[in-house]
Amino acid sequence: MKRVAAMMLLVAAPAVAVDARRSGFDDMSPQLQAMQRDDAANPAMLWVKDGEAMWGRECVRCHGDAATSMRGVATRYPSFDAATQRPITLGQRLATHQRTTSLSPESDALLGIEGYVALQSRGLPIAPPDDPRLQPFRERGEQLFRRRMGQLDLSCAQCHDDHAGQRLGGSTIPQAHPTGYPQYRLEWQAMASLQRRLRSCMNGVRAEPFEYAAPEFAELEIYLKARAAGMRIEAPALRP
């Protein structure tokens, strides 16, 4: 066990030297890390299997094998949607796609198909599209990230930039890199999207959360993805 830990340290050391960014995965206990690594133990795979079945029913006729057609897709979202002239998240894209229009936000079916699509990008680096039309939205997202909100009058940045790695109650404050969404959250005992995570954070600072699929969420996500550019997708992740 000690030897394994020492080997993992050796593997991890060079990466830390060049990149101080940490995924929430790095702050988890070895037991939870093992649970995420093992698809037989990660409950997120229950949703993903449903997504795979939906892919077989609805998507495969046009898009073929997801392992090839959807590889890398999740690394590029949110991307620019020409129809609405706004950034669109992967979940919203799937929810408004012609074969899957009836999927409501945060429904098991949407989380399943989103998880299945995101799974095809597992291990690939987050690669935000180099699209100048996205720039104003990314800047608005950064403003949101730094804006104080709620009765506690806290911004995202005050915890996740200034105090990341320290403790809030019993938990380590993560650096807020969206590497594993949608992910299974043990506390919620359910699969959850990034928007549910953000809404819960807003509740935590006693702010009124944005509605699901609100434009602010796409803006925040696009900033967070730029902040996490190059980090590897680990969807569907598991978090405490």
Next chain:
Amino acid sequence: MARALITMPATAKRGEVIEIRTLIAHPMETGYRPGADGAILPRNVIHRFTCHYDNVLVFSAELFPAVAANPFIAFSTVATASGTLRFVWSGDQGFTQTETASLAVT
């Protein structure tokens, strides 16, 4: 909609100990929690899990409201002969789910 994942080897040598891991989607509602409207949510838990190997009971477990949602159960058995393993989860509100997996023993 209930889903289950079963992870076990498809083949094994005679006498080998094989590990079987099961995961099932289930809310495991305790019966003690109020819902959004303040009314207590009715209890909905799995009470019993069994595994039969060629109709012989090789493993069973009783589950209680303290068990988390989507219970994960791992156990091992000895591969004796090629056959079918039948997994049954049963619980409140008439819940029952059966899955099967086949094992080839060489």
